[in-house]
Amino acid sequence: MSEQNNKSEYLVEVNDLKMYFPVKTGFMKTIPLKAVDGVSFTIKPGETLGLVGESGCGKTTVGRTLLRLYKPTGGEFRFNGELVTDKNITPLRKQMQMVFQDPYSSLNPRMTVEDIIGEPLDVHKLYSNRAERREKILHLMELVGLNAEHATRYAHEFSGGQRQRIGIARALAVDPKFIVCDEPVSALDVSIQAQVINMFEELQEKLGVAYLFIAHDLLVVHHISNRIAVMYLGRIVEIADADELNDHPIHPYTLSLLSAVPVPDPRTARKSQRIILEGDVPSPLRMPSGCPFRTRCRYATEQCANECPSLTDRGGGHMVACWNK
Amino acid sequence: MSTLSVEEKIRRNEENLILSVQDLHTSFFTDSGEVKAVNGVSFNLGKGKILGVVGESGSGKSVTAYSIMQILADTGRVVGGKILYKGRNLLDFSKKEMDAFRGDKCSIIFQDPMTSLNPVFTVGYQLNEALRLHTNYKTKEAATQRSIELLKMVGVNEPEKRIHQYPYEHSGGMRQRVMIAMALACEPDILIADEPTTALDVTIQAQILELMKDLQKQLGMAIILVTHDLGVIASMCDEIIVMYGGRVCERGTADDIFYNPCHEYTKGLLRSIPNVDNMKEKLVPISGTPINLLNMPKGCAFCPRCDNAMKICLEEVPPEMQMPDGHYASCWLNVKKQMEGVSADE
């Protein structure tokens, strides 16, 4: 339906996105590593979609492929109704940004804060004179709660939380509508995490940006997201409203993931029953046939080995990919 | 219980203690001066209990653990206090006694399993060496047999094959299991686990935590569990110590700490994490920046970030005080409250 009219209610529409990496397995032999294998989701303007799942399931690859840091193997991505291609990605980057996981290595320590935040302004020529450039930088620093007096300091002089703020100020410099946040608080100390989470929430209220918020801490993701997508081995297995997903998870993987989260509350912890998953995540190079989760799933049947289930709506937009649940 | 004499109670309590750390001070002597990483830490560990150590990054959790094992960096030294193991001060142990302690009585699991397993030897070889050095499994056959048993115990499947593999051939969760198997090889009384699951995914973390709990019950060993994850602490520990700036700011049972926190740092920490019942609310962050050990305030280490700081907090280190429910906290606000209570009674 969005084909005919360019205006869609969604800012981000991802359809059957695939990203395969060629991996050498011997002399002259490569096989595809299916890091992302048919992922679809939508994000509305000003909305946050959380993306969770175990290490290596493809979360970062989804984010990087959207920004076309990788050229996707298949599928399509519409931004504001417009199909994103190699040709139009450069102007679109002004509206899409990424904040990286590690605040220590993602900033050049030999650059001043002013230059780091000013870089995207320079690239996209977003000012008419030096004074305006400086004014914009100071405004951005204020937005993310950095002291304007520190503009001439070097990145290495700041703490982890402050560096993450610098990274976010840089992402905001171009006034984006959509930011991929790849584990933006994971490297931060617990006492600092809350500051940064609040800042993300406040910026969204103020500027109306949409986030794809990748994190492995499910409580953090639940707190910040409107909806949550759960990934397993390159696919989305469940996607629902954040509260709905937490209160009524359906996919067996989501269930065990949620039950494995240690809650910071001793009484609840004493009562709760963990669903311990057997075994490790299979190697993405040796993917099981059918449903990728079946090797660890206690409900697996023959059908699961033969055919991979696709996402179906279980009511109110709660989508699940499972044959048996 | 009430019929016992005080002496008898004290004797029993001491008997049940396996480790007692008293006013421990550890410093690093660096080019930029003395870094007082641990600044008067005291706690007790009961036989077969799990003690959780939480606190800000850089608050001295690992250094406390390393001080007990005496595996500090060259520049580091315990400069004060006592570490009593079954009543004997470890700091007076000879090198030989200490080697025996480390090998037989106390084991440590490090945060990153890749750095603590030797990449050039097979898993089986490394387990065998540990066993032959520290236990009665002296022959190669006996040690191999025992290695396989241990790997089975920590849930490594096909251990007969696994012993011939190198660490890089194992996943993160597998390597952490191998590390635990190594730590258990000598059946220690005390297992120190320094962030044993931080590098792991939640589902693997759940497996490892469950395993540690089982083994603690089965073998009756005591565990010191260092982590910054309050969720892990809540689900694992009998007792908790909360550290800030090289000191213990609060210690008590899990319920004391979570439901009746009496130190402003602990309160702030609990307010700042997302929890099942604050999903719709804004989190309340702890303001300010983490401490710099080279530039410590004279008084309470937390006072520059504390919203309720008083004049005395700047000047003097708060004493540890027992709270009405029996747990301990070091905060001047409690002292003030108590004095006001006393004067109100008068």
Ligand SMILES: Nc1ncnc2c1ncn2[C@@H]1O[C@H](COP(=O)(O)OP(=O)(O)OP(=O)(O)O)[C@@H](O)[C@H]1O
């Ligand atoms: N540039 C690349 N070349 C080859 N393989 C890659 C590349 N980037 C990622 N992969 C592989 O793709 C899979 C998905 O990786 P990705 O980094 O997206 O996972 P993730 O979900 O972000 O994990 P984590 O939680 O550990 O960050 C992994 O198996 C990874 O090894």
Ligand SMILES: Nc1ncnc2c1ncn2[C@@H]1O[C@H](COP(=O)(O)OP(=O)(O)OP(=O)(O)O)[C@@H](O)[C@H]1O
């Ligand atoms: N070898 C060393 N030389 C100098 N200072 C050190 C050394 N090792 C540790 N420190 C300092 O001692 C303090 C306590 O460090 P420690 O590693 O115990 O912190 P921690 O509580 O374990 O933190 P984290 O949660 O980040 O692991 C830190 O400020 C650290 O910088």
Ligand SMILES: [Mg+2]
């Ligand atoms: Mg990633």
Ligand SMILES: [Mg+2]
């Ligand atoms: Mg540490």
